[in-house]
Amino acid sequence: MTAGVVVLGLLNRSLVSGITDTARAKAQNVAAQLVAGGMAVGPVLTATPGEATALQVLDAAGQVVGASADLTGDPPILAASPPPGGEVVATVPLPLGQNNADYRVVAVRAHGYTVVAAQSLEAARAAITQLAVLLVITLVPLLAVAWLAVHLALRAALRPVEVMRRTVADISTADLTARVPLPPAQDEIHRLATTLNAMLGRLSSAQMAQRRFVADAGHELRSPLSTVTATLDLAARHPEQTSLAEVVDTAGAELGRLRELVDDLLVLARTDDSSDMPPITDVDLDDVIRAEAARLRSTTRMAVDVRAQPARTRGSPAQVARAVRNLVDNAAEHAEAAVSLSCRREDECVAVVEILDDGPGVPAADRVRIFGRFVRLEAERPRHAGSTGLGLAIVAGIAARHGGKAACVEPPRGHRGACFRLTFPAVSAGPVGGALPRYASVPRGQPEHGR
Structure with a gap:
């Protein structure tokens, strides 16, 4: 035209x-x-x-x-x-x-x-009028033929997209195993189908993880409830075989475990909720380390070694402190006699917190798995009994929420036990480098040297 x-x-x-x-x-x-x-x-x-x-x-x-x-x-x-x-x-x-x-x-x-x-x-x-009439007479059929050809070509080209649309429309949340067919041509539509299949795979994995989490949470919640129910039933049926003190002790212990589990589930849910926006401010990691060392000395007789270089990140002070506390409690639970806490800046961008204990350690094959939910290494770390199995999962969730990472790494040469490392994005808090301030290992009740 x-x-x-x-x-x-x-x-x-x-x-x-x-x-x-x-x-x-x-x-x-x-x-x-x-x-x-x-x-x-x-x-x-x-x-x-x-x-x-x-x-x-x-x-x-x-x-x-x-x-x-x-x-x-x-x-x-x-x-x-x-x-x-x-x-x-x-x-x-x-x-x-x-x-x-x-x-x-x-x-x-x-x-x-x-x-x-x-x-x-x-x-x-x-002459112009005659030519215009001739062009109209000629172009109208040509335009009609061209429109039909383009329509058919587009319909053929978009047919795989329609097949993908129908397939995705038929997929329900009850079954995310279906996948869209891949067109033979290696073009944009093929890449679209590949992307959709990858998305469906992620959704399926997330759904399976959610179902496993619900099943594990239900199992963990049922265990203390079953114990309390059985204790109360035994006391009701055979009052002569149980005393009130025994019932109160058993029920109190199980209800305490239940409360701890519910609290951990709520914390874990908040770390997964992207809409939860806690107050954000600068967090001095060296202050967090020293506070946890003081708490550990006041509650145990273990030797506590502190190496704290000024390091600062930005985030929720409560959540960062919760992540460090979970690692310290985990180390104290499995340590034989000593726990080491340190923080430093590796460069201008990364702040590192490390917690080291002298316990049996974590096998290399399990160093990633232990950050899963309700994961316990009963054989390697027998004193895990009584924990919720969510402490390290909470640590990983908080670290990821703050743009960092939680990992269980190989302990330094000459040391035994488990070494857990938290990395956070660092903000400026003074010059990088220099010697780490050394705080001597002291048992509970003795003054700390080197402050």
């Missing part, structure tokens, strides 16, 4: 230019004859039969002194007079013939006279 409009425009311009040249040549021819023959304008203004040209000759005052038969008695065609040696070109409607048709008018100056030649544009307009 655009090409047709361009062709019509170019053709119209060419025809109008040709007609203008014809009128100019006729005016210049009459002007030349006037210069050669004086005012004998009669013969030169006689139109050739079939010629669509009208002529006028004006004197210096702008009065008509000669005209072709079509313009006899008419006023001047143009009011404007061309400059000496110049010309005036315009399109003017003239009442010649049956209709008021457009004419291309050219006026030239010659020997004190102005010669005006008007050439009809009717033939050019008729």
Whole structure:
């Protein structure tokens, strides 16, 4: 369609230019004859039969002194007079013939006279009209065929997308194992199908993890409830075999375990909830380490070693302190006699907290698995009994929420036990490097040296 409009425009311009040249040549021819023959304008203004040209000759005052038969008695065609040696070109409607048709008018100056030649544009307009009708007759079927071809091509190209849409629409939350078919062509649609399958895989994995979590949580919650129920049932059926003190002790212990489990579940849910936005501020990790060391000394008789270099991150102080406390409690539960706490900045961007105990350690094969939910290494760490199995999962969740990472790493050379490392994005808190301030290992009740 655009090409047709361009062709019509170019053709119209060419025809109008040709007609203008014809009128100019006729005016210049009459002007030349006037210069050669004086005012004998009669013969030169006689139109050739079939010629669509009208002529006028004006004197210096702008009065008509000669005209072709079509313009006899008419006023001047143009009011404007061309400059000496110049010309005036315009399109003017003239009442010649049956209709008021457009004419291309050219006026030239010659020997004190102005010669005006008007050439009809009717033939050019008729040619343009005929070509436009021909283009419409030709282009409409072509456009229809092109539209049909494009429609069929798009329909064929988008058919795999429709298949994927129907497949995804049929997938329910009850079963996320279905996958969209992969088109044979290695194109954008194939990549789209691959991306959708990867997304469905992630959703399926998340759903399975959620189901396992619900099942594990239900199992963990049922255990203390079952113990309390059985204790109360035994006391009700056989009051002579149990005392009130035994019932209270058993039920209190199990309810305490239940409360701890519920609290851990709530904390874990908050770490998973991206909409939960606790207050964010700068957190001095060295202060957190020293506070946990003081708490550990006040509750155990273990030797506590502290190496605290100024290190700061940005986040929730309560959540960061909870992550460090969980690691310290985990270390204290499995240590033989000593726990080491340290923090430092490895470079301008990373703040590191490490908790090291002298217990049995964690096998290399389990160092990733232990951060899962309800994971316990009963055989390797027998004193795990009584824990909820969520402490390290909470640590991993808090670290990830703060843009960091929790890991169980190989202990330093010459040390035994487990070494847990927390990394956080560091914020400026003084120069990096320098010696680590050393705080001596001291048992509970003795003064700390090196402060």
